[in-house]
Structures are given as C-alpha cells and as structure tokens.
Amino acid sequence: MALIVQKYGGTSVADLERLRNVARRVIQTRQRGHDVVVVVSAMAGHTDRLLELAREAAERPSEREVDVILATGEQITAGLLAIILQDMGFKARSYLGHQVRILTDSLFGRARIKTVDSWRLIKDLREGIIPVVAGFQGVDEEGNITTLGRGGSDTTAVALAVALRADLCEIYTDVDGVYTTDPNVCEKARKLDRISYEEMLEMASLGAKVLQIRSVEFAAKYKVPIHVRSSFSDQEGTIVCEEVEDMEKAVVSGVTYDRNQSRIELVRIPDRPGVAARLFEALSDASIPVDMIIQTSSAEGPYANLAFTVSKADFPRALEITKGIARELGASDVLCEEDVAKVSVVGLGMKSQPGVAFKMFKTLANEGINIKMISTSEIKISCVIDPKYTELAVRALHNAFGLDREQD
Amino acid sequence: MALIVQKYGGTSVADLERLRNVARRVIQTRQRGHDVVVVVSAMAGHTDRLLELAREAAERPSEREVDVILATGEQITAGLLAIILQDMGFKARSYLGHQVRILTDSLFGRARIKTVDSWRLIKDLREGIIPVVAGFQGVDEEGNITTLGRGGSDTTAVALAVALRADLCEIYTDVDGVYTTDPNVCEKARKLDRISYEEMLEMASLGAKVLQIRSVEFAAKYKVPIHVRSSFSDQEGTIVCEEVEDMEKAVVSGVTYDRNQSRIELVRIPDRPGVAARLFEALSDASIPVDMIIQTSSAEGPYANLAFTVSKADFPRALEITKGIARELGASDVLCEEDVAKVSVVGLGMKSQPGVAFKMFKTLANEGINIKMISTSEIKISCVIDPKYTELAVRALHNAFGLDREQD
Numbered sequence: 008m009a010l011i012v013q014k015y016g017g018t019s020v021a022d023l024e025r026l027r028n029v030a031r032r033v034i035q036t037r038q039r040g041h042d043v044v045v046v047v048s049a050m051a052g053h054t055d056r057l058l059e060l061a062r063e064a065a066e067r068p069s070e071r072e073v074d075v076i077l078a079t080g081e082q083i084t085a086g087l088l089a090i091i092l093q094d095m096g097f098k099a100r101s102y103l104g105h106q107v108r109i110l111t112d113s114l115f116g117r118a119r120i121k122t123v124d125s126w127r128l129i130k131d132l133r134e135g136i137i138p139v140v141a142g143f144q145g146v147d148e149e150g151n152i153t154t155l156g157r158g159g160s161d162t163t164a165v166a167l168a169v170a171l172r173a174d175l176c177e178i179y180t181d182v183d184g185v186y187t188t189d190p191n192v193c194e195k196a197r198k199l200d201r202i203s204y205e206e207m208l209e210m211a212s213l214g215a216k217v218l219q220i221r222s223v224e225f226a227a228k229y230k231v232p233i234h235v236r237s238s239f240s241d242q243e244g245t246i247v248c249e250e251v252e253d254m255e256k257a258v259v260s261g262v263t264y265d266r267n268q269s270r271i272e273l274v275r276i277p278d279r280p281g282v283a284a285r286l287f288e289a290l291s292d293a294s295i296p297v298d299m300i301i302q303t304s305s306a307e308g309p310y311a312n313l314a315f316t317v318s319k320a321d322f323p324r325a326l327e328i329t330k331g332i333a334r335e336l337g338a339s340d341v342l343c344e345e346d347v348a349k350v351s352v353v354g355l356g357m358k359s360q361p362g363v364a365f366k367m368f369k370t371l372a373n374e375g376i377n378i379k380m381i382s383t384s385e386i387k388i389s390c391v392i393d394p395k396y397t398e399l400a401v402r403a404l405h406n407a408f409g410l411d412r413e414q415d
Numbered sequence: 416m417a418l419i420v421q422k423y424g425g426t427s428v429a430d431l432e433r434l435r436n437v438a439r440r441v442i443q444t445r446q447r448g449h450d451v452v453v454v455v456s457a458m459a460g461h462t463d464r465l466l467e468l469a470r471e472a473a474e475r476p477s478e479r480e481v482d483v484i485l486a487t488g489e490q491i492t493a494g495l496l497a498i499i500l501q502d503m504g505f506k507a508r509s510y511l512g513h514q515v516r517i518l519t520d521s522l523f524g525r526a527r528i529k530t531v532d533s534w535r536l537i538k539d540l541r542e543g544i545i546p547v548v549a550g551f552q553g554v555d556e557e558g559n560i561t562t563l564g565r566g567g568s569d570t571t572a573v574a575l576a577v578a579l580r581a582d583l584c585e586i587y588t589d590v591d592g593v594y595t596t597d598p599n600v601c602e603k604a605r606k607l608d609r610i611s612y613e614e615m616l617e618m619a620s621l622g623a624k625v626l627q628i629r630s631v632e633f634a635a636k637y638k639v640p641i642h643v644r645s646s647f648s649d650q651e652g653t654i655v656c657e658e659v660e661d662m663e664k665a666v667v668s669g670v671t672y673d674r675n676q677s678r679i680e681l682v683r684i685p686d687r688p689g690v691a692a693r694l695f696e697a698l699s700d701a702s703i704p705v706d707m708i709i710q711t712s713s714a715e716g717p718y719a720n721l722a723f724t725v726s727k728a729d730f731p732r733a734l735e736i737t738k739g740i741a742r743e744l745g746a747s748d749v750l751c752e753e754d755v756a757k758v759s760v761v762g763l764g765m766k767s768q769p770g771v772a773f774k775m776f777k778t779l780a781n782e783g784i785n786i787k788m789i790s791t792s793e794i795k796i797s798c799v800i801d802p803k804y805t806e807l808a809v810r811a812l813h814n815a816f817g818l819d820r821e822q823d
Contacts, residue, residue, distance in 0.1 A: 061494070075490060085483065086469070094476075
C-alpha cells in the first residue's frame with residue numbers, strides 16, 4: 008500500500024462533470040489499496056476572471072488583497088470535490104492553506120513554502136478520510152493569505168508529498184506527459200517515459216509549461232518522484248525522477264522554445280568590474296527577471312558589449328531602465344529587438360558528449376537561420392533567433408538529434 | 416470622534432461601481448473624524464450561485480463543505496473593497512473570519528459567534544488603516560470555516576461593534592429604514608425614526624427582513640445602537656435602540672405579514688401531559704421550526720385539538736411526521752392547509768394599552784376576513800388568515816392603528 012498525492016489542474020476540474028471524473032479516479036486509487044491526498048487547482052479560467060476583477064478595481068491592486076481574492080478559486084474546487092467524494096460514499100474533507108497549515112514567506116503572489124504541517128492529513132488518512140487540499144495557497148506567519156504563483160498547485164502537491172513522505176506525486180493535467188518538444192509545432196514529438204529532475208527544470212523554464220519550476224526543484228531536493236499524466240486517459244505519463252542508470256540514453260532529451268522574448272544590448276560600455284552588476288541590480292530592483300546574459304569584450308580597447316534577454320511583457324520597462332544605466336555608464340548605444348525567439352536543446356547526455364553545440368549550430372545554419380545569441384549550461388544550449396524561424400528550427404533540431412526515434 | 420462599524424449588504428456591493436460608492440462613503444465617515452471598521456457581504460446573487468453549484472455537486476452537500484464554498488463570496492468583496500480604498504489613497508486591509516478571529520460554534524450554515532478578537536482591528540485603527548472584514552463567516556475551535564446563516568453579516572457587524580465598544584453600528588442596505596409595514600403592500604407605509612430592539616425583533620421575525628434576528632438580539636444584549644439606512648442615499652434611516660422616554664408613543668409600531676405559512680391541526684388527541692411535547696420533539700429532531708402553536712381543550716371530554724404553523728418549505732415533512740405521531744396518539748384526524756398567511760401588529764405600547772386585540776379582530780371582521788388562528792405575546796398579536804386577504808388585512812390594520820400618521 009502506497010501513499011500517493013494526486014494533483015488535478017484547472018482543466019481537469021473545469022466543471023462538475025470533470026470533478027466527478029476526478030472523484031472516480033481518486034476512488035479507483037483508493038480501491039487499489041492506496042492512501043490518497045488530493046490537491047486541486049481553481050476551475051479553469053476562474054483565477055483569470057478573479058485577477059481581471061481585481062485589476063478593474065484598481066490599476067495596481069495590492070498584492071496582499073489580490074491573494075485574498077485569488078485564493079477563493081481553489082477553495083471552491085476543494086469544497087466541491089469533497090462534496091462529490093462524500094456523495095459517492097467516501098469520507099472526505101477539504102483543507103485550505105491555513106488549515107493544513109502550509110506556512111509560506113510573505114511574498115504575496117509568489118510566496119515560497121517554508122513548512123507544511125502534516126498531522127491533520129495523517130490523522131484523516133488513519134480515519135479513512137480523503138483530504139482534499141486547496142492548492143496554490145498558503146498562509147504567512149501573520150496569518151495573511153498568500154499564493155504561490157502560476158502553477159503553484161504543483162508545488163503544493165510536491166510539498167505535501169515531501170511532508171507526508173509519500174511514495175509518489177501524481178500531477179494530472181491536460182497533456183499526457185512530457186514531450187521531446189511541443190507537438191503543436193513538431194508532429195514527430197514523442198512522449199518521454201522518464202526524464203531527470205535536471206532536464207525537466209531546463210525544459211520547464213524554457214517553456215515546456217508542464218510543471219511549475221519550483222515544484223520540480225522541490226521534488227529534486229527531496230527526491231520525490233513525480234508522475235505527470237493526463238486526467239482524461241488511463242495512459243501512463245512521464246515520470247520525473249532522479250537520473251538512473253537505465254534512463255533513456257539520449258544525448259538530447261528535448262527541444263524547447265520561447266517566442267515571448269526580447270533582446271537588449273548595451274554597446275561599448277567600460278570593461279571594468281561592477282558594470283554588469285549595476286545594470287542587473289537595477290533590473291532586479293524592478294522585479295524584471297533576466298534570462299540570457301552575454302558579455303563580449305571589444306578588441307578595440309577596454310570596452311565590452313552586454314546583451315541580455317527579458318520576457319516581452321517586461322521589455323518596455325527593461326528598456327527604459329537600461330537606457331538610464333547606459334547614460335550613466337557612458338555606453339555608446341542601446342540596441343534592442345522586441346521580438347526574438349529562443350530555441351534550446353536539453354539533455355543530461357550532453358554533459359559527457361562533445362559536439363552537441365556544433366551539431367545545433369550546424370543544423371540551424373543548414374536551414375539558413377541566423378543565430379543572434381548563444382548561451383550554454385551543462386545540460387542545455389540555447390540560441391536566440393528570428394521568431395519567424397521558430398517552428399522550422401524546432402523541427403530541424405528535433406530531427407537532427409533523433410528525438411522522433413525511441414532511444415536504446 | 417466616534418468608532419463606527421459600517422456593514423454593507425449584497426446590493427450595496429453588487430459590482431465595482433457600487434463598491435466605489437461604498438468606499439466613498441467610508442472615506443466620508445473617516446473625513447468627518449470617525450474611525451471606521453467595515454463589514455461586507457458577498458456581491459448580490461453570489462451566495463445563491465455558489466449554493467446552487469454545491470447542490471448540483473450533490474443532493475445533500477455536507478454543511479461543512481458548503482460553508483467552505485460560501486465563505487468565498489465575502490472574501491472576494493473584502494479584498495476588492497480594500498483594493499479600492501487603497502486606490503483612493505487610504506490604508507486598508509481585508510480580514511477573513513479566521514484572521515480577525517471570529518470564533519463560532521461548529522453548527523455549519525447557522526453558526527453562532529462565541530468570541531471576537533478585536534486586537535488586530537484596534538491595532539489597524541491606531542495605525543490609520545481601515546479594516547474591511549468579510550461578514551457572514553467565522554471559524555470554529557478546530558479551525559473549520561463556518562457561516563452564520565442568511566443575513567449573517569449583520570450579526571458580524573454587531574458582534575464587532577460589541578467587541579470594539581463601538582459607538583454605533585450602521586447597517587447599509589437597499590431599503591432606507593424600517594417601515595410601519597411593507598411599502599409594496601401598503602403605500603401609506605411610513606419610515607420609523609426609531610424602534611426598540613424588542614419591536615424590531617418581532618418585526619424581523621415576522622417577516623420584515625431588514626436585519627438578521629440574531630444581530631438584533633446581540634445588539635439588544637449589549638445595548639449597541641443600530642442605524643439601518645440606505646447605501647443609495649444620504650437620508651437618515653431608522654435607529655434600533657433601547658426603549659426611551661421620547662420614543663414614538665404609538666400603541667402599535669408596525670404591521671407585518673408572512674405569506675409562506677402552512678397550518679397543521681391534530682384533532683381530538685388525549686388531553687394529558689406530554690402529548691404536545693411528543694409532537695414538537697419529533698419536529699425539532701427534524702430541524703423544523705414551529706411558529707404559532709395553539710391548543711384547545713374539547714368540551715366533550717378529555718380531548719384537545721392542537722394546531723400549529725410551519726413555513727411552507729417545511730410543510731411536507733412536518734405533515735408526514737405529524738401523521739405518524741397522530742397515529743401513535745390515537746388522534747381522530749389531521750387537518751391541514753398548505754397555504755395560509757399570518758398578519759401581525761407589533762408595538763411596545765400595547766403592553767400598557769388594552770383593547771388592541773379587540774381592535775385588530777374587529778378590523779379584520781369589518782373587512783370580512785375570517786381568523787383561523789390567533790396568537791399573542793406582550794408586544795404582538797398575530798392572526799392566521801386566508802392568504803388572498805393578506806394585502807387587504809395589512810392595509811386595514813395599518814389604517815386602523817393610525818400608522819400612516821406621524822405620532823406625537
């Protein structure tokens with residue numbers, strides 16, 4: 008008998024009929040002899056509607072109050088699922104963040120979980136009650152309601168799995184697993200049976216959008232396996248777990264892309280310590296996350312060029328800040344492109360395998376795609392390109408790295 | 416400088432435009448030098464929609480879970496109003512039942528407030544923050560969310576006024592005060608400037624529907640004056656307070672009616688102790704509130720007739736239970752009328768003034784209205800009549816007791 012935490016996302020709980028399907032799946036798991044703790048998201052679209060309401064109330068609504076409003080979405084789903092489970096003859100009880108209690112810091116809208124009390128849930132499980140926990144929300148030391156950011160219910164589920172020492176964390180979503188790339192862009196995309204936490208982190212942060220990054224970090228830290236699967240079928244999904252010997256031996260596990268990027272470049276800034284820090288401090292103060300950063304020294308003297316990418320939504324603010332800093336530093340120019348795309352290849356295998364970067368650049372060159380920026384890490388290589396080539400680049404790379412074929 | 420608790424009902428907070436009006440009124444009160452604590456209901460219709468959703472989920476949804484779902488309504492309003500007040504340049508903070516903390520018993524759906532912590536609100540007031548409290552909700556000893564029943568936000572407001580030792584509790588609603596009778600039925604209905612707690616209790620429980628009964632009981636017990644007024648005008652409303660010397664000297668203060676009544680009568684039951692108890696215990700066990708009860712002895716022997724009224728919604732169940740008890744007691748028959756109406760006159764003055772009952776019966780008789788049941792208390796007299804005569808009876812009584820005229 009295992010203890011399983013099951014998380015159901017927004018489309019899986021979009022209406023009462025789907026909630027009944029969720030209930031049947033939970034009951035099925037119980038009937039196989041397992042203990043289940045359920046985590047639910049808000050019904051699809053609900054959070055967006057609430058957010059819109061808050062933004063109609065004021066242009067910049069207080070983050071504390073927005074969290075109070077948004078937290079109601081998961082509250083309703085949790086209550087409804089408990090009612091449905093009871094109606095199907097099972098004991099069930101809903102829990103809100105402050106009832107579990109899921110303690111977070113006070114960063115409203117993007118709070119991080121600090122601790123999770125598990126005793127009430129354990130007590131319920133002993134008494135045969137199915138706990139249904141509202142995802143996405145917690146409470147800070149002062150008793151304020153906090154939310155964990157988009158996809159935060161994933162993190163709630165993993166955090167509960169950690170606290171309960173669960174055997175498995177199942178994330179039910181509207182896709183049936185993690186793919187080698189976006190099936191909408193490349194029809195040869197193939198579902199992965201397994202993927203390591205590290206690869207998943209690179210996939211997620213690069214736009215695979217299957218799991219909240221933080222949930223994967225959490226799972227990796229505490230070694231909780233995550234099973235990402237569809238709530239609309241009984242098919243196995245993808246297991247996200249530690250790198251294991253028999254894991255697919257691919258050099259590259261996936262190709263990802265992100266079309267919502269903008270690029271900014273400072274031309275001819277003094278090449279001395281503290282210059283980059285000055286800029287990225289200012290961007291960080293404005294809560295603008297920076298993705299790729301590249302600095303190149305100039306051959307002509309003690310000067311450098313500094314280029315970076317930000318998400319398109321942050322572009323206007325980032326450009327304004329950068330222009331200010333550019334004047335301060337005496338840069339000769341600020342260049343920018345509002346629309347660029349990033350394509351990346353990700354794979355644990357490339358750690359030990361040389362030539363992946365070369366193969367990537369060559370593949371793009373063969374298609375006549377110019378590379379505007381390159382950034383590499385141990386397990387991923389990213390290139391910034393003209394967005395109109397995104398699909399072509401993804402398909403070419405997917406093909407070049409043999410991702411359409413089952414690996415040995 | 417006074418401390419005022421202001422409660423805004425569902426129609427006053429129905430949309431963002433109305434919430435902005437509420438915010439302006441709160442700010443106005445602040446600018447007059449008063450401290451304000453705000454209590455809000457769910458946006459009009461919201462609670463009904465949530466309740467419907469819960470009932471679609473299961474025929475008999477668990478009361479605990481229904482409360483979890485319903486409590487979100489006030490949560491959203493409180494967050495939105497705090498956002499709007501902040502947008503208008505004021506410091507504000509929303510509070511949920513468990514944050515204040517409003518401790519209740521565990522009777523889900525109709526919980527009673529046990530204690531209210533006031534320190535967080537007092538701290539806020541000292542710091543110039545306007546607390547916006549979600550009405551209708553509390554939390555029990557176990558941390559479960561509870562709700563206080565229809566109109567529960569009134570009771571939240573009065574309970575906060577008590578805990579904060581507020582000078583006044585203002586209840587903003589969609590009517591501009593308490594009337595001598597329903598203006599929809601009798602165009603001569605007149606707004607009362609003042610009414611005693613006792614009269615208000617009789618008015619409310621008889622169908623005036625302006626304030627939750629429990630809030631008036633609470634206010635009466637702790638002598639907190641309530642000002643019932645409209646959020647759509649600046650007119651003074653009605654003050655509900657202790658009976659005072661200069662209070663309007665009317666014998667009768669109001670005429671009320673209730674059309675949703677049913678009448679059940681047990682014919683020829685044994686006239687011995689315990690018989691009535693047996694019946695009303697069974698009805699109480701089924702959570703059916705009984706309104707009027709009349710027992711008459713028979714002249715023919717040790718028999719009695721026992722008649723009572725229940726609300727029409729409870730009629731089928733009440734009839735079934737009564738028929739069972741009737742068989743057990745050997746009653747000769749069970750009579751019933753599913754549709755009856757009750758009209759009542761209420762007034763502190765009748766305590767010292769004889770002849771009110773006579774005048775009431777005569778007035779009804781003059782209009783050819785047959786009285787099916789009579790029930791009296793110190794400050795009210797009620798008659799059950801054919802529902803088709805309701806409006807006629809109300810107008811005739813309103814006229815007979817001179818309620819259309821200002822009193823001396």
